[in-house]
Each structure stands twice: as structure tokens, then as C-alpha cells.
Amino acid sequence: MFFDRSRFPDKFTFGAATAAYQIEGNAKGNAGQNHWDTFAATPGNVVGAQNGARACDHYTFWQQDLDLMQAAGFDAYRFSTSWPRVQPDGRGAVNPEGLDFYDRLVDGVLDRGMDPYVTLYHWDLPLPLADKGGWCNRDTCAHFADYAEIIMDRIGDRVASTATVNEPWCISYLSHFLGQHAPGLRDIRATARSMHHILLAHGMAMSRLRQTGHDGLGLVLNFEPAQPADESEASARAAATQHAIYNRWFIEAVTRGKYPEEALLGLEPHLPQHWQDDMEIISQPLDFVGVNYYTRSLYEPAAEPAWPGTRSKQGPLKKTQMGWEVYPQGLEDILLWLSAEYVGDLPLYVTENGIALADRLEDGKIHDTERCAYITEHLQATANALSLGANIKGFFYWSLLDNFEWAHGYDKRFGLVHVDFKTLRRVPKFSYYMLQKALTNG
Ligand code: FCB
Numbered sequence: 345m346f347f348d349r350s351r352f353p354d355k356f357t358f359g360a361a362t363a364a365y366q367i368e369g370n371a372k373g374n375a376g377q378n379h380w381d382t383f384a385a386t387p388g389n390v391v392g393a394q395n396g397a398r399a400c401d402h403y404t405f406w407q408q409d410l411d412l413m414q415a416a417g418f419d420a421y422r423f424s425t426s427w428p429r430v431q432p433d434g435r436g437a438v439n440p441e442g443l444d445f446y447d448r449l450v451d452g453v454l455d456r457g458m459d460p461y462v463t464l465y466h467w468d469l470p471l472p473l474a475d476k477g478g479w480c481n482r483d484t485c486a487h488f489a490d491y492a493e494i495i496m497d498r499i500g501d502r503v504a505s506t507a508t509v510n511e512p513w514c515i516s517y518l519s520h521f522l523g524q525h526a527p528g529l530r531d532i533r534a535t536a537r538s539m540h541h542i543l544l545a546h547g548m549a550m551s552r553l554r555q556t557g558h559d560g561l562g563l564v565l566n567f568e569p570a571q572p573a574d575e576s577e578a579s580a581r582a583a584a585t586q587h588a589i590y591n592r593w594f595i596e597a598v599t600r601g602k603y604p605e606e607a608l609l610g611l612e613p614h615l616p617q618h619w620q621d622d623m624e625i626i627s628q629p630l631d632f633v634g635v636n637y638y639t640r641s642l643y644e645p646a647a648e649p650a651w652p653g654t655r656s657k658q659g660p661l662k663k664t665q666m667g668w669e670v671y672p673q674g675l676e677d678i679l680l681w682l683s684a685e686y687v688g689d690l691p692l693y694v695t696e697n698g699i700a701l702a703d704r705l706e707d708g709k710i711h712d713t714e715r716c717a718y719i720t721e722h723l724q725a726t727a728n729a730l731s732l733g734a735n736i737k738g739f740f741y742w743s744l745l746d747n748f749e750w751a752h753g754y755d756k757r758f759g760l761v762h763v764d765f766k767t768l769r770r771v772p773k774f775s776y777y778m779l780q781k782a783l784t785n786g
């Protein structure tokens with residue numbers, strides 16, 4: 345049984361999400377390069393050294409893609425603006441073509457009766473800023489606030505919601521400690537600095553946008569329940585440390601102006617001097633918090649002594665094409681935990697949730713029943729959290745289209761719509777039609 349819209353409040357927003365570098369095709373429209381281009385050009389970082397130069401060529405086919413959104417019956421479209429498309433050097437001169445593109449896109453979303461939900465930074469850091477240390481350099485934060493103002497000057501009058509940054513944990517820890525995303529560092533000092541600076545960038549952009557009269561402002565965080573791999577005390581401690589780093593660091597900073605002790609233990613010596621003075625701008629009032637949720641993780645102690653002294657372990661649950669466990673209960677738990685501990689009545693949105701599958705075209709169709717089940721279960725989890733009092737305003741499926749899945753290249757397919765990366769032909773999957781049926785009562 346697929347989900348039923350009547351379980352959700354009348355004004356509940358259903359949408360789908362994308363991100364600029366994953367779909368647009370960065371080679372078009374005089375966009376500047378970003379650190380994913382060089383990361384991908386370095387052997388071993390991205391499957392097949394693939395990159396976002398062409399992607400789904402949404403830069404050309406955006407109208408067709410918006411038509412697909414509209415025909416599915418979505419209320420809103422979450423997309424990101426590309427910093428290097430708008431400011432190729434990350435500062436100074438603006439690329440007018442880039443701004444025009446987002447201007448047309450926003451009108452296109454509105455013309456089709458949907459609300460535009462914009463994210464200002466979804467990981468495409470302009471190369472000239474990467475050259476100067478990227479998120480390890482405090483100056484990047486001020487440049488980001490300038491860029492935020494430029495974008496919002498142009499489209500802010502028409503967007504329904506604006507998130508400053510997408511997934512600070514990925515931008516900092518995954519990219520500077522685990523080395524899995526650009527810039528591919530594995531350095532604790534770079535990690536601590538980027539974890540702080542990305543929040544400072546958020547805060548500086550928030551103040552700038554408030555000063556220039558914008559509202560509907562927030563940020564998008566990713567969460568993953570960190571659970572002990574076994575019953576031991578040591579695994580419980582490992583899970584608590586990762587919970588502090590992954591789930592608590594960012595939400596605690598923006599809602600309470602502090603960082604969790606368990607994470608400061610390893611990171612504080614590497615934070616920028618006088619970091620405490622930034623906590624006020626980091627923790628200014630938000631209009632919403634976006635929650636990205638995919639899976640859970642199990643932790644146990646690592647063999648080596650260096651902090652955080654944890655390692656993750658494969659769990660026993662059913663896996664997606666990413667190897668991620670399917671764990672819908674975690675979404676309900678995270679939403680309720682956020683409401684109870686941090687946000688109270690502040691609106692929450694599930695800004696991303698989705699599943700990668702090795703979808704195959706058979707007789708021109710993709711019968712992705714597993715995706716339908718995944719969506720149903722996670723909408724069910726969302727509805728449960730709602731009925732238990734969490735103030736959840738919307739749910740966005742990740743993603744509208746199969747796309748450039750970062751270090752995994754084009755191999756991992758999250759889309760409701762299949763994309764043939766040779767011909768760029770779009771074919772809606774069974775899950776798309778199921779959602780369409782539910783959303784349009786068709
Ligand atoms: C999230 C990212 C998004 C996509 C999904 C699968 O972490 O925000 O761009 O890669 O994971």
C-alpha cells in the first residue's frame with residue numbers, strides 16, 4: 345500500500361530536491377570551476393574520474409525537468425544555486441548568465457504553481473577560494489555572505505525558503521577528516537576549522553540576509569543515528585562520540601551557541617583562536633531547520649589510539665545500492681529528538697530522503713518497487729513524528745533525477761526519473777508514477 349496524502353496536514357509541502365553541480369552541467373554558461381572538478385581529476389577519488397561538467401545538462405533541459413516536477417503534482421522544488429556559476433572567482437565579478445539562469449528557473453518553478461526552495465551552497469566551492477584554503481580560511485565566510493546577498497538580491501523576492509548551506513558535516517568532517525569528498529583532506533586541524541567556519545559562513549550569510557530584508561531563512565543538516573555496534577561500554581562510548589560529532593555539533597551550535605563537550609575533547613585544540621566570539625552570530629534565530637536523512641551507523645572502538653578512536657561497522661539490515669542500511673525508524677527518532685531537545689516549535693522539513701538502486705530499463709520501464717517501499721516507510725516515519733507533536737512542514741524526495749552522486753560518479757541512481765547519461769533522455773520510474781498518483785489523487 346503506497347502512502348496516503350490524507351495522513352498529512354492540508355498545507356504539508358511535498359517536493360523533490362536536486363543540487364546544482366549534480367545536475368546542471370558545469371561546463372555550460374561560463375560557470376567557474378570548483379573543487380569537485382580537481383578532486384575528480386585526481387585518480388582514485390571519484391569512480392571513473394567522472395565529474396559534473398555535463399551531468400544531466402539541466403542547464404539546457406531545465407524546463408523539461410520542471411515540467412516533470414509539475415506533472416508529478418509536487419508543491420515545491422528544492423534546488424541549489426552554484427556559487428562558481430554566479431561568481432566564477434568566488435568573489436568580485438558576477439557572471440550575468442549565471443544569475444539570469446536562476447532568475448528564469450525561479451520564474452519557471454512559480455509558473456508551474458510550485459514554491460522555489462533554494463539552497464545557496466551545496467558543495468561547489470569556487471576554485472580560487474579553494475586555492476586560498478577553502479573552508480579552512482575564515483575569509484571564505486565573508487565571501488559567502490557577499491555571494492548570498494548577490495543571489496538573494498536577484499531571486500529573494502520570489503523564493504519561499506532559503507537554506508544557507510547543505511550538510512555542514514559533509515562539507516567539513518567527511519571532506520577534511522575522512523577525505524571522501526572534496527577537498528579530500530585527512531587532517532584534524534583542517535576538520536575543526538572547517539566545522540567552525542562553515543557555521544560562521546551560515547551565520548554571516550543569515551545576518552546579511554536579515555539586514556537586507558529577507559526571511560524564510562535556515563540551514564540544512566544531515567543526521568544519522570549513531571548506535572553502539574554491540575553491548576559493550578566501549579562501543580557505547582564510541583557511539584556517543586560520533587553522535588556528538590555528527591548529530592549534535594551543528595544543531596547545538598545554531599540553536600544553543602555551543603559545541604558538545606564530547607566533540608570538543610578532540611577538536612578544541614584545533615579550532616580558530618577566539619572561536620567562542622563567533623557563537624553569537626552562529627546561533628541567531630532561524631526560521632526553519634532542514635533535515636536530511638538516509639540511514640543509521642553502528643560504531644565500535646578503533647584499534648588505533650588517536651581521537652576519536654571509533655570505527656563504523658556494517659549493520660545487518662537490508663542495504664541500498666550505496667550499501668546504506670534501510671532504517672526508517674531513525675527518521676522518526678531524529679525528528680522527535682530534534683523537536684524535544686533543540687527546535688521546539690520551529691518548523692522542520694525533511695529536505696532530503698531517498699534511496700539509490702541499480703535501476704534497469706526493461707521494455708522502456710523501470711519497475712523500482714523497492715524505492716516505492718522506501719518512500720512509503722519514510723513518509724510513514726514522518727507522519728508518526730508529526731502525530732507525536734513534531735512540527736514538520738514538508739518532505740522532499742532526493743532526488744528528482746539520477747545524477748552525479750559525488751565520489752560514486754553516475755553509478756548510483758537516486759532519481760524518481762531515470763537519466764540515460766549518453767542520450768540524456770529522461771524516463772520516469774514506477775516510483776514517480778506512484779507518487780504522482782498519491783499527490784494528484786489520480
Ligand atoms: C546527501 C547530499 C546529496 C546526495 C545525497 C545522496 O548527503 O546532500 O547531494 O548526494 O546525500
